[in-house]
Amino acid sequence: MTGSLGYVEQQRVVLATEDDPLLLRGGARLDEVEVAFETYGRLSPARDNAVMVCHALTGTAHAAGLHLGAKKRGWWDNLIGPGKALDTDRFFVVSANLLGGCSGTTGPLSRNPATGTPYFLDFPLLHMSDLVAVHRRLLAHLGIERLYAAVGGSLGGMQVLQWVIDDPEQIDRAVVVAASSRLTPENIAFSSVAREAIMNDPEFHGGRYVEHGTVPRLGQKVARMMAHITYVSNASLETKFGHRRDSTGDDWRMGPDFAVEHYLQHQGETFLDRFDALSYLYLTRLLDYFDPFSDPWTEERLRSCSTRFQVTSFDSDWRFDTAQSQALAAGLERYGVKVDLAELSSPFGHDSFLLEPPGYHERIAAFLD
């Protein structure tokens, strides 16, 4: 029987200090790294049932269950819980906010111990390996040496891939959904326009907008509205909104009139409350440079890799399409890594990985079994 987790609590832990700093792939050093995380289920006495969940670009550690007083369940609540694909009666699921984020883990708005003020744009550029390194420290803190599985969608799937490359022994099963091993020029182009909008917003103030008591509202909203179009499919927009017009006032002349426009407005507005523009810059930039198969170390590491991969794409996903999952799988198979690759049918575009298209959760459950 499947059910939902009840109330869950978020925890925080300091994982790097001046005495034990985090050395970043690009050469910089972080003297203080705090991580926000949640766990669901119980770690077995043998410590062999841990499953790490890696979130996407704008995700949080709150993957499942409810926070006290909140109405909205975690972003992957349909996948994680008693009797679900990530069965919390069986697995100890760990979910953490990523480095550079803005939901509890150290990021550009965190205090720079060297100056006592937020880093802003002095925060170092991040490599996917840096995100992995932080999560590996979290596992060490939790006393977990090996993962039964690591599961991620979109950026989260890319983090799982990097993790296996960085330590080909830690993860038994890697579940990579709607991801890519290298962004296309089109992917980079969209992210570039988003950054252009944010950084040229007069309220950006060179990244120090917090000191001015403001946020680059125009740029961040536009960035999200545009990105959101790439997360869905035209077919799903047709089904959901078609050509329906929803306006009541006079604003319709040039302002939102069609239902799809009001929907995008809502997506853009709510994004302002839940995400930070600097984190958006750092994490989109990290994705632009993600290219593990061009790294000369990757081959040597993957040759000793015993992780089994499950790679899944969705036929309506045009942000990270099936060709990208195929390239990712081919990159692994070149070094003898076992990959179970499949394209699933789903009308929901890239967002499919957050939803329940037919066969999707069953496929993950079977792989974990």
Next chain:
Amino acid sequence: MTGSLGYVEQQRVVLATEDDPLLLRGGARLDEVEVAFETYGRLSPARDNAVMVCHALTGTAHAAGLHLGAKKRGWWDNLIGPGKALDTDRFFVVSANLLGGCSGTTGPLSRNPATGTPYFLDFPLLHMSDLVAVHRRLLAHLGIERLYAAVGGSLGGMQVLQWVIDDPEQIDRAVVVAASSRLTPENIAFSSVAREAIMNDPEFHGGRYVEHGTVPRLGQKVARMMAHITYVSNASLETKFGHRRDSTGDDWRMGPDFAVEHYLQHQGETFLDRFDALSYLYLTRLLDYFDPFSDPWTEERLRSCSTRFQVTSFDSDWRFDTAQSQALAAGLERYGVKVDLAELSSPFGHDSFLLEPPGYHERIAAFLD
């Protein structure tokens, strides 16, 4: 033998006055309409060799040849000229800037005769039929009753479709390339984000930016950068730029680094010089509402239509894809209109209609023969 037109001159003519105003489909009235146009070739004594060229969203009347002192040829110079598909040794080609534009024809920045100041956002919303009406007046001014052909790509193709519906007797051959008879919700969504960026730019000043000596630079640039991505294909970006990085200075951290980013910057910057933000608002809005086959008059008009249509799509065009050309053709065929529909192979995305993919110009030439 094919060649290029030499120097050409742009002309202007006033086509509506207070005594002979232009009544718009939406009920408003324009007491002054001026049109910028160019002609190439010679009108035959029988006046039966005229071909109208209709431009796309941000086009101009300057379709072919050179302006004195300028280096850049007209936007469709590869199609129009002696011995070319629109053979100026044979045809009298007319090209005009459309109503609502900003390149010589009356638009939102034109003087409102009622106030003596520019219209700004008081300019009336436009229907595709209004654009057609202005061009029909231009033909009357030139003494042309019937068109041997009308040719248009993207918005221009949609204008050709509307023209045939509005007067099913005036055009013998209609060439519609990379167009649509109704935008998809995704198309509308992209335009909505563009308008959001422009109208929320602090320099927009409620549309009166000219009075403030400024333009909504941030919004207009972002709008164009985003739109440009939809005009090309990822395959063409791969070929042209791949993952090449072009930065030299320090700006690359969050600013443009990849060649594709520099390219988009250039597209956005040059757009500021050549186009007006208000025209962009009006013309994208016009496209959102374009839906001629839902108009109850369309059936009656098309039943008496003897125009032959050639409809062409390109397989890499994801802005107005082949399904949209198929729907356009099906809408015509439902009423017995003859349509020659084909999808051509081209790697260049929507922009293919401006380029020379194999078979494209030959196809148009054959249809006009």
